[in-house]
Amino acid sequence: MNNNAENIKTAPEEEKQYSAFRYALGAILAFFGFSSKTHRASKKRAKMVGDIATYIILLFGSFLMVYPFWWMIAGSFANTHTGGSTGDILRRMVWWPSFSMLDEGSNGGLFRNYDVLLNTAFTRVVTGYSFWRALINNLIYSIVPVVVGVITSASAAFAFAKIEWVGRNAVFYFLLAAIMVPGPSIMTTQYVMYNDLGWRDNGLVLIIPGLFGSIMTAFFIRQFLFGLPTSIIEAAKIDGAGYFRIFVGFILPLAMPAIMAQGLLSFMGCWNNYMGSFIMIPRSSLWINLPHALALLENVDTYAQDYAVIIAGSVLCVLPVMILFACFQKLIIGSLMLTGSKE
Amino acid sequence: MQENFAAASEAVPAETVAVEGSVKPKKARKPINQQKLQDNLWGWVFCIPLIVGTIWFVYIAFIMALLLSFTAYNSIKGDIWETLFHLGDNIHPDGAFYWYKYAFTYEIGGDFKMNEMGAYLFNTVFYMIGIPIGMILAVFFAVCMSRDIKGGNVFRVLYYFPCVASTVSIVYTFKLMFSTTGVMNQLLGLDGFQWLDLTGNTTLTWNQLAGTSTPGAFMNDPFWCQGFFSKLVIIIMSVWKGLGGTIILYIAGLSGVNAATKEAAEIDGANGWQIFWKVTMPDLYPTIFYNIVTAVIGGMQIYMEPVLLVGERSSTSGYVSLIWGYGVNQSKVSQGAAYGMILAIMIFVLTMFQFWLDSRKSD
Numbered sequence: 042m043n044n045n046a047e048n049i050k051t052a053p054e055e056e057k058q059y060s061a062f063r064y065a066l067g068a069i070l071a072f073f074g075f076s077s078k079t080h081r082a083s084k085k086r087a088k089m090v091g092d093i094a095t096y097i098i099l100l101f102g103s104f105l106m107v108y109p110f111w112w113m114i115a116g117s118f119a120n121t122h123t124g125g126s127t128g129d130i131l132r133r134m135v136w137w138p139s140f141s142m143l144d145e146g147s148n149g150g151l152f153r154n155y156d157v158l159l160n161t162a163f164t165r166v167v168t169g170y171s172f173w174r175a176l177i178n179n180l181i182y183s184i185v186p187v188v189v190g191v192i193t194s195a196s197a198a199f200a201f202a203k204i205e206w207v208g209r210n211a212v213f214y215f216l217l218a219a220i221m222v223p224g225p226s227i228m229t230t231q232y233v234m235y236n237d238l239g240w241r242d243n244g245l246v247l248i249i250p251g252l253f254g255s256i257m258t259a260f261f262i263r264q265f266l267f268g269l270p271t272s273i274i275e276a277a278k279i280d281g282a283g284y285f286r287i288f289v290g291f292i293l294p295l296a297m298p299a300i301m302a303q304g305l306l307s308f309m310g311c312w313n314n315y316m317g318s319f320i321m322i323p324r325s326s327l328w329i330n331l332p333h334a335l336a337l338l339e340n341v342d343t344y345a346q347d348y349a350v351i352i353a354g355s356v357l358c359v360l361p362v363m364i365l366f367a368c369f370q371k372l373i374i375g376s377l378m379l380t381g382s383k384e
Numbered sequence: 385m386q387e388n389f390a391a392a393s394e395a396v397p398a399e400t401v402a403v404e405g406s407v408k409p410k411k412a413r414k415p416i417n418q419q420k421l422q423d424n425l426w427g428w429v430f431c432i433p434l435i436v437g438t439i440w441f442v443y444i445a446f447i448m449a450l451l452l453s454f455t456a457y458n459s460i461k462g463d464i465w466e467t468l469f470h471l472g473d474n475i476h477p478d479g480a481f482y483w484y485k486y487a488f489t490y491e492i493g494g495d496f497k498m499n500e501m502g503a504y505l506f507n508t509v510f511y512m513i514g515i516p517i518g519m520i521l522a523v524f525f526a527v528c529m530s531r532d533i534k535g536g537n538v539f540r541v542l543y544y545f546p547c548v549a550s551t552v553s554i555v556y557t558f559k560l561m562f563s564t565t566g567v568m569n570q571l572l573g574l575d576g577f578q579w580l581d582l583t584g585n586t587t588l589t590w591n592q593l594a595g596t597s598t599p600g601a602f603m604n605d606p607f608w609c610q611g612f613f614s615k616l617v618i619i620i621m622s623v624w625k626g627l628g629g630t631i632i633l634y635i636a637g638l639s640g641v642n643a644a645t646k647e648a649a650e651i652d653g654a655n656g657w658q659i660f661w662k663v664t665m666p667d668l669y670p671t672i673f674y675n676i677v678t679a680v681i682g683g684m685q686i687y688m689e690p691v692l693l694v695g696e697r698s699s700t701s702g703y704v705s706l707i708w709g710y711g712v713n714q715s716k717v718s719q720g721a722a723y724g725m726i727l728a729i730m731i732f733v734l735t736m737f738q739f740w741l742d743s744r745k746s747d
Binding site: 091092095096098099102103105106107109110112113116129131132133134135193194196197199200201204205206207208209212215216219221222223224225226227228229230231232233234236237250252253254256259283284285288309312313315316319320332333335336339348351352354355356358359362363366367370371374377378379380 | 422423424426427428430431433434435436437438440441442443444445446448449452460461464525528529531533537539540541542543544545546548549550551552553554556557558560561563564565566567570624627628629632633635636639681684685687688692704707708711712717720721723724725727728731732735
């Protein structure tokens with residue numbers, strides 16, 4: 042009310058007269074932060090209304106972003122195995138399954154779907170396979186190549202950013218050009234190559250190529266290293282440290298934020314690498330990774346009916362990366378922002 | 385050896401400069417600079433893993449694919465090196481460009497025939513509708529998030545969640561959310577509408593949709609009408625999944641927008657809308673360009689989403705399905721390689737075209 046009175050005063054008085062309706066509309070608009078011919082809204086009010094609108098939009102957006110994850114979690118507690126008309130439960134679910142593990146008459150306890158998934162489900166995909174095996178495979182595929190690959194990338198980045206050597210630019214453009222080769226277009230020959238090398242059945246195909254580092258990671262760390270003062274390296278050189286010493290003792294610790302961020306991003310990429318496993322590793326191998334095993338689980342008749350088990354598997358596939366991302370979100374998003382502002 | 389040579393060649397310009405600078409006609413050869421030797425040695429040593437990896441897994445594979453695409457090599461287990469080293473004897477019997485010709489001429493379809501590669505390419509391009517939608521949404525949300533509000537970081541994290549989630553998990557969730565009785569149909573009041581099952585036995589034609597009875601039109605051929613709504617679901621899913629990453633890039637871009645110009649425009653009486661279009665957008669242009677280029681490159685390679693959601697079908701699968709289907713699944717490695725080369729050329733041309741547009745704009 043007070044605010045309105047103020048607004049009326051600021052309105053020009055000897056301007057032409059407005060109708061009562063137009064005047065009231067102006068007052069209401071001003072209350073919501075919009076200036077009109079009759080009333081001028083205060084800046085503070087405009088900002089407040091804008092903020093509220095922004096919050097509403099962003100909250101609605103976050104709801105859309107998070108809802109499928111909630112759906113996944115709720116769905117993993119659905120009871121789809123008791124028979125009868127239970128097959129439709131997941132198809133109709135909106136917030137919570139109409140027949141969940143909490144309800145009367147479902148046997149197996151609340152975590153029955155997870156129980157089945159962890160203990161029996163995956164043996165039907167490949168004999169001798171289990172969820173724990175999938176988890177270990179996934180950990181191997183996403184830790185070994187990522188840790189080694191990030192270090193090799195960082196070493197290349199160090200050479201590009203801080204060492205003057207003959208052929209540096211030529212090599213740089215040579216590597217840059219390789220980015221333009223799309224992965225799928227060399228998929229078939231890579232397949233034949235890995236088959237010849239015998240890397241397909243034992244999962245080496247998802248490990249060894251990663252050990253050599255990735256060009257994009259190297260470029261990103263190179264950008265980061267450009268920001269570091271060269272005088273540190275000069276000082277270390279004068280004190281008699283060799284380049285290897287400098288790399289291990291100075292560059293790795295100093296570039297740790299960039300290295301960590303890139304490592305985490307590649308970790309998440311490798312964890313979710315369904316395509317690599319699907320194309321390269323035969324489906325009868327014990328070395329398929331978790332997303333691939335999940336996709337195969339959907340084809341197994343028993344579990345195409347008992348779909349909640351697959352949804353439980355989806356939750357367990359998403360959860361580790363989600364937790365990892367939640368823990369390191371500042372680092373990862375900061376690194377992504379840096380990529381954005383550099384380009 | 386190489387390093388030594390490199391060091392020597394580096395030393396040459398310095399020497400000639402020295403010769404020009406001094407009057408001395410003859411100069412004793414300088415000893416190799418120890419520091420430069422170290423630089424060259426370690427420069428190469430640090431880069432060797434990346435160089436080896438790139439040559440091995442990208443360049444050799446690429447050259448192999450290029451050469452194989454001219455042959456009739458069609459076995460996974462055969463001796464590929466034999467074929468490659470005697471390439472002259474192993475050219476495809478029907479001409480070196482047989483697979484390329486095949487790609488451009490082979491037709492599939494019901495009443496209305498269509499080039500097979502064209503059909504798959506059409507799907508790929510259709511999925512790219514998601515790129516402008518995602519761009520607009522991302523700019524909108526990024527502008528909202530870069531307002532001076534509390535908790536902006538929390539939103540960033542929430543919006544980025546889908547990006548880190550596994551595609552397989554997401555696809556299975558969306559499959560059920562878009563099922564005949566799923567969340568989406570309940571929300572839209574479309575009971576029993578088949579988003580994903582418009583393939584296989586169920587046919588959908590334009591007549592059924594519009595309630596008309598025009599016979600013989602292209603849109604009435606079931607083969608070509610199937611999968612339209614599955615494609616929409618895939619677009620929704622990929623926009624949803626990719627939004628967070630794009631938003632973060634735009635927030636970074638927005639934070640780089642010159643605040644002084646903005647303030648000046650404000651003082652000159654520009655309203656928010658004008659400021660956005662006249663001040664913010666031009667400054668945001670590099671980010672938008674970068675995003676479009678990467679999105680198009682990524683969009684050309686779409687493969688997993690359609691295959692996981694509705695399976696390998698000519699009415700929904702992306703172009704990469706051809707490479708996988710022929711090259712690996714049917715073991716026609718040479719044909720898959722030819723399709724791969726066509727993809728590489730297409731992506732290259734598209735990217736160059738975008739850079740050309742960019743260069744025209746800046747003139």
